[in-house]
Structure formats: C-alpha cells, structure tokens
Amino acid sequence: MDKLIQKQPPTQVRVAWHCTCFNARRASRAVTQFYDDIMEPSDVKAPQFTMLGAVNLMGPASVTRLAEHLALDRTTLTRNLKVLVDQGLVEIGPGDDRRERVASLTEAGRDALRRATPLWHQAQDAIAEKFGVDRWRRMLEDMTELAALIEAEPDS
Amino acid sequence: MDKLIQKQPPTQVRVAWHCTCFNARRASRAVTQFYDDIMEPSDVKAPQFTMLGAVNLMGPASVTRLAEHLALDRTTLTRNLKVLVDQGLVEIGPGDDRRERVASLTEAGRDALRRATPLWHQAQDAIAEKFGVDRWRRMLEDMTELAALIEAEPDS
DNA sequence: CCATTAATTGTGTATATACACGATAAAACT
DNA sequence: AGTTTTATCGTGTATATACACAATTAATGG
Numbered sequence: 180m181d182k183l184i185q186k187q188p189p190t191q192v193r194v195a196w197h198c199t200c201f202n203a204r205r206a207s208r209a210v211t212q213f214y215d216d217i218m219e220p221s222d223v224k225a226p227q228f229t230m231l232g233a234v235n236l237m238g239p240a241s242v243t244r245l246a247e248h249l250a251l252d253r254t255t256l257t258r259n260l261k262v263l264v265d266q267g268l269v270e271i272g273p274g275d276d277r278r279e280r281v282a283s284l285t286e287a288g289r290d291a292l293r294r295a296t297p298l299w300h301q302a303q304d305a306i307a308e309k310f311g312v313d314r315w316r317r318m319l320e321d322m323t324e325l326a327a328l329i330e331a332e333p334d335s
Numbered sequence: 336m337d338k339l340i341q342k343q344p345p346t347q348v349r350v351a352w353h354c355t356c357f358n359a360r361r362a363s364r365a366v367t368q369f370y371d372d373i374m375e376p377s378d379v380k381a382p383q384f385t386m387l388g389a390v391n392l393m394g395p396a397s398v399t400r401l402a403e404h405l406a407l408d409r410t411t412l413t414r415n416l417k418v419l420v421d422q423g424l425v426e427i428g429p430g431d432d433r434r435e436r437v438a439s440l441t442e443a444g445r446d447a448l449r450r451a452t453p454l455w456h457q458a459q460d461a462i463a464e465k466f467g468v469d470r471w472r473r474m475l476e477d478m479t480e481l482a483a484l485i486e487a488e489p490d491s
Numbered sequence: 492c493c494a495t496t497a498a499t500t501g502t503g504t505a506t507a508t509a510c511a512c513g514a515t516a517a518a519a520c521t
Numbered sequence: 522a523g524t525t526t527t528a529t530c531g532t533g534t535a536t537a538t539a540c541a542c543a544a545t546t547a548a549t550g551g
Binding site for chain 1: 535536537538539540545546547
Binding site: 360410432434435436 | 528531532537538539
C-alpha cells in the first residue's frame with residue numbers, strides 16, 4: 180500500500196510553473212534583456228544604470244551604504260563597482276573613516292548617466308504600455324513590497 | 336537660460352525606485368535567497384530544483400528543448416546542467432539526432448528531487464502566507480505574463 | 492592604556508546568466 | 522550527388538550574484 184506513484188507529470192508541471200522563485204527569476208531575465216536591448220546605444224547596461232544612479236544620488240558613499248540602498252550583498256557590489264571603475268565611470272577613494280572606501284561618479288560617469296537616462300525612460304514606457312499602465316504600476320509595487328518583506332526577515 | 340540644474344536628487348530617487356528592471360532583479364534576488372535558505376537541508380538550491388523538475392518532467396530532452404521550456408538561454412542551461420552532472424544528479428547522453436545531447440535524471444537526481452520537494456512547498460507556502468494568498472497568486476500571474484510578453488518580442 | 496569587540500572592507504570560490512563565435516550534423520535545393 | 526542552408530551544440534569571455542574567510546581600523550570596557 181505504500182507503492183510510489185510513478186506518473187506524477189501533472190504535479191511536476193504545476194511545481195515548475197507555480198514556483199515563485201522560477202517566475203521571479205524568469206521575469207528578471209526577461210526584463211533585464213529588454214532594458215539592455217533598448218539601452219544598448221548608450222553602452223550602459225541596465226544593472227549598471229542602476230548603480231550609476233545610486234552612486235550619483237548618494238554622492239560619495241561607502242560600499243556598505245550603497246549595498247544597503249540597492250538591497251545587494253556588499254561583496255556583490257564591490258565586484259559590480261569594479262566594472263564601472265575599470266570603465267572610468269566611477270572612482271573609489273578613502274573616506275574619513277579609514278576603513279571605508281567611498282564611491283563617486285567621474286565626469287565620464289555623469290555623461291554616461293545622462294546619455295542613458297532617455298533610453299531608460301524609453302524602456303520604462305515601453306514596458307508600461309505593453310503591460311498596461313495600471314497593471315504595471317501595481318506589479319511594480321508588488322515586487323517592491325515582496326522584496327522588502329523578505330529582506331526584513333529576522334532570520335532568527 | 337540653458338544652465339544645467341545641478342540638484343536633481345528627487346528625480347534620481349524616483350528613477351531608482353520606479354525602475355522595473357531594478358525591482359524585478361531585486362525581487363529575484365530576495366526570493367532566491369529565501370527559497371535557498373529553506374531548501375538548504377536538501378542540498379538543492381532553488382534554481383537547481385527548477386532544472387531537476389524540468390528534466391524530470393520532460394524526460395530525456397535535448398538542451399534546446401529544455402532551454403525553451405525554462406525560458407533560458409541555451410548556453411546558460413549547458414553550464415547549469417554541468418553542475419548537476421558533476422553532482423551526479425543528471426546524465427547527458429547522445430540522442431537519436433546525432434547533433435542533440437539529451438538530459439535525464441539519475442537515481443540520485445530523483446532522490447534529490449524527492450528530498451527537496453517538501454521544502455520547496457514549505458517555501459512556497461511561506462511566501463504565499465507572508466504576502467497574502469490572493470495577492471501572491473495575482474503577482475505570480477503578473478510575473479509570468481510579463482515575462483511571456485517580453486519573450487514573445489519579434490525584435491524585428 | 493591595553494584588550495576585546497564591532498564595523499568595514501576585499502578575496503577565494505562557486506553558481507547563474509548571456510553573447511559572439513565556431514564546429515558538426517541534418518535537411519533542402521539544385 | 523554535391524552544395525548550401527539550417528539546426529544543434531559547446532567554449533571563450535564577461536557580468537551578476539552570494540557565502541565563507543581573513544585583514545584592517547574604529548569603538549568599547551576595564
């Protein structure tokens with residue numbers, strides 16, 4: 180009476196397609212490629228645009244503060260920033276606290292940000308239109324709150 | 336009359352926080368970590384669980400077919416499968432068409448999938464409860480449709 | 492003032508992701 | 522049959538991501 184049921188394809192289909200993680204990752208891939216395609220003429224990829232914006236916004240800011248702002252692992256940000264530093268868009272120097280290293284935009288970085296911003300708007304608008312503005316707004320809010328909810332995890 | 340306005344922080348804040356790409360990526364990171372934490376005892380990470388499920392579901396299937404099913408770049412899937420092959424969970428052999436290479440689960444792979452499934456359900460339920468079941472369902476649908484919409488891009 | 496603790500960072504390692512390119516095999520077209 | 526086109530695949534390269542660990546500096550407590 181304990182025989183394994185061999186055919187569970189129907190179950191597995193549902194597992195795959197109802198998985199929050201799979202769908203979040205899939206959406207993330209799709210959206211990233213969509214933005215990258217549109218923003219390509221600016222030579223700024225979508226994730227980099229986000230980082231340039233954060234550095235610009237927060238002025239000279241430490242790696243940890245930037246990472247918190249972007250909800251990114253600190254060490255991930257270190258590597259991501261390195262790409263921008265190598266491209267001359269960001270510079271990293273010492274802070275008041277000698278443990279800290281603070282990042283700020285170079286002139287080239289500000290240029291890149293200015294160049295990319297209209298394309299970013301274009302991508303943003305295209306998504307909103309494609310998906311329906313109201314629904315898009317709602318989903319954006321949902322995604323933000325979901326992330327915030329999870330990140331707040333005490334993890335005791 | 337054409338001076339650049341120096342202080343646009345308010346604008347930049349909105350750019351960062353309203354960006355579909357940023358929020359999709361952020362949600363993807365958060366959800367992945369959440370699932371990984373819960374599924375950790377099974378030694379199967381969430382993205383790998385998805386792939387095991389796909390391979391299990393589609394039986395011996397070619398890399399291209401699996402990639403299409405998962406909405407993943409084909410070459411990405413090749414690398415991801417390698418990890419599972421190295422762990423002995425998946426085996427890859429030649430197909431009828433001698434260009435194809437088909438993947439299927441090993442016995443260890445089926446074990447891992449069985450071991451991980453209850454934990455996956457646990458993560459799934461926790462998210463749904465945390466976020467509210469109805470809202471969760473809606474968001475899942477939104478994410479799926481958004482991805483599908485973008486992937487369908489003719490890209491003429 | 493010294494010792495311990497806390498904060499800030501980078502590096503090693505590993506997975507996830509995609510694009511450009513080239514190799515091989517099947518299919519289609521003279 | 523021979524040539525061309527299409528399909529299937531892997532590899533080189535590069536970015537994005539996070540965890541475990543170690544180094545350095547600041548803060549705290551006797």
